[in-house]
Amino acid sequence: MSVISLEKSAPPDMEEVSEFQEEFAEISETYNSFPDDFERFKSVLEVKLPGYPNGTVPISKLGGGVVCPVYKVRKFRCECIRHKGNDSGIRIIYAYKPDENKIIFLELYHKNQKANNDKDRIYKYLSAA
Numbered sequence: 001m002s003v004i005s006l007e008k009s010a011p012p013d014m015e016e017v018s019e020f021q022e023e024f025a026e027i028s029e030t031y032n033s034f035p036d037d038f039e040r041f042k043s044v045l046e047v048k049l050p051g052y053p054n055g056t057v058p059i060s061k062l063g064g065g066v067v068c069p070v071y072k073v074r075k076f077r078c079e080c081i082r083h084k085g086n087d088s089g090i091r092i093i094y095a096y097k098p099d100e101n102k103i104i105f106l107e108l109y110h111k112n113q114k115a116n117n118d119k120d121r122i123y124k125y126l127s128a129a
Helices: 017-032 036-050 119-126
Strands: 012-014 056-058 070-073 092-098 102-110
Touching: 012 119, 017 036, 017 102, 036 092, 092 119, 102 119
Parallel strands: 012 102
Antiparallel strands: 056 070, 070 092, 092 102
16 A cells, blocks of 8 residues: 655745846836735745646747746736736746756846847856856
């Protein structure tokens, strides 16, 4: 008879690259609920791993030696943006390193200010050296 463990795995370590921290400060100035909204998002993310939340898509065909999955959050609920629900326009780019149980937040922007994610930044932090 096998024993099934009901223990939850440890929550992932979460880190933010320096550029993300700067972008976080800028977005927080514009959208005052963003710090609390982001904490709520991180809690959801912990529960969904190794999967990803609804409204999140894997970024494919990165190449450049990137070996861990990278995701773009396209549906982010920001409480101070009224009548938009999950369609706030805020984008979060993060990587999940399952072997280290670590999430790395790489980029944060509003879709009206930038068309797409910064692949050079992804390569900078995630390319196998």
